[in-house]
Amino acid sequence: MLAATLLSLALLGSAHACSTSTSYVAGIVCRITKPALLVLNQETAKVIQTAFQRAPYPDIKGEKAMMLLGRVKYGLHNIQISHLSVASSQVELVEAKSVDVSIQNASVIFKGTLNYGYTGAWGLNIEQSVDFEIESAIDLHINTQLTCNSGKVQTHAPDCSLSFHKLLLHLQGEREPGWIKQLFTNFISFTLKLVLKGQICKEISVISNIMADFVQTKAANILSDGDTEVDISLTRSPVITATYLESHHKGHFIYKNISEEHPLPPFSPTLLGDSRMLYFWFSEQVLDSLAKVAFQDGHFQLSLTEAEFKAVLETWSFNFNQEIIPELFSGSFTSPARVTVHCSRRPTISCQNKGVVVSSPVVLEFLFPHENGQGSVAHTFEEDIVTTIQASYSKKKLFLSLVDFQYVSWSSSESIQSFLQLMITTVGIPEVLFRLEVALTTLINSKGLDLFDIINPEIITRDGFLLLQMDFGFPEHLLVDFLQSLS
DSSP states (O other): OOHHHHHHHHHHOOOSSOOOOOSOBOSEEEEEEHHHHHHHGGGHHHHHHHHHHHSOOOOEEEEEEETTTEEEEEEEEEEEEEEEEEEEEEEEEETTTEEEEEEEEEEEEEEEEEEEEEEOGGGOEEEEEEEEEEEEEEEEEEEEEEEEETTEEEEEEEEEEEEEEEEEEEETTOOSOHHHHHHHHHHHHHHHHHHHHHHHHHHHHHHHHHHHHHHHHHHHHHTOBTTEEEEOOBSSOOEEOSSEEEEEEOOEEEETTEEOOOOOOBOOGGGSOSSSSEEEEEEHHHHHHHHHHHHHTTOSEEEEEHHHHHHHHHHTTOOOOTTHHHHHHSSOOOSOSEEEEEESSOOEEEEETTEEEEEEEEEEEEEEEOTTSSSEEEEEEEEEEEEEEEEEEETTEEEEEEEEEEEEEOOSOHHHHHHHHHHIIIIIHHHHHHHHHHHHHHHHHHTTGGGSOEEEEEEEEETTEEEEEEEEOOOHHHHHHHHHHHO
């Protein structure tokens, strides 16, 4: 398929199962707008060229009865593309129907061998074989529909038309008079046009579905990590309006091949605009499921040695007051030999206008060496921590900032509560956010996000959902990978 349509599928994602539902319910929604399609359309020529080059052109044979010459037989063999250039191309969205791509004045040169024969004067049989070159100018128009088939998003191009407004035949080293050239041009041009149209349109259809499979594999890889996958089955057929393409997905997480499905929340198309190139809408149910899967996979736990703990304190300029230790822990301790932090239950996530709210029951354990040098003494504390976080993405990095904090300690000692709150706010939360920034940036870049030219991305939270909106440059690496996969 053409770049404008096919590469949009990389952004629209894929589906494991197709539904006939027409309701707007989803866990994840993707909208790609007309400005994005115009950017993607810039590289249409490369995909068109690949379609022309990959198309198999069968030999064209025929014969015709001619006065004086008798029956003239001919055959065009080894037809190949030697050059293609595209003057211009346009892409249009047809409401509730298709993506229309028009190519104007594609200059194409076909080369091959022409064999012909006839009976000349005095009964002499004449057979000739010459190289030929066909210079042509073609307009190409394709109406592309997005459909569901066998559980996946596929493209379908029911309307594909080629219009020739130039078709010149050049014979190399010809010795025959000019009327021979004119003769062949006249009665093979019609057959040639039919063959070219059939083969090129067929190849465009083939390439479109190869691209669909290619980008769906890419999407599946981006949305998976270890034992975790995301079910992005469509909840309805993709929507095409005059200003955008939109797809609606379940967004259920699959952990170790087990999916926990839940009722999907409603989605309103008015929540997204059409001025930015690309929009992603995530319901808070998706983010909350992500927290559950991360908890199951053991990501919410941290263990620090004495040296590591001291380094963290120094990083955030926190003085672990030696005088307060005996008071808090009823012993003559110096510093903990190990500190562990984990969630006793899985955290919960919700979305509000002020940010993403994370509620975490946290268990903090200090392991001190016993004063006699034998064994150790553990002091365990449990707190409920509620943080409100805002996120941003800039210079290929994810940034997290704390906008609100609530803390409840289950310790009966006010001095311990005061100390733990001070340490959590000064050291604990900043350290966790920093580690999350690094880990998440590494993860998304390992999926190739840093290869995209993302322009002015915004991460916006509203009651019940999170929204990503952005512009982007042409994803050249994606097209290169796809074209290489065809070779």
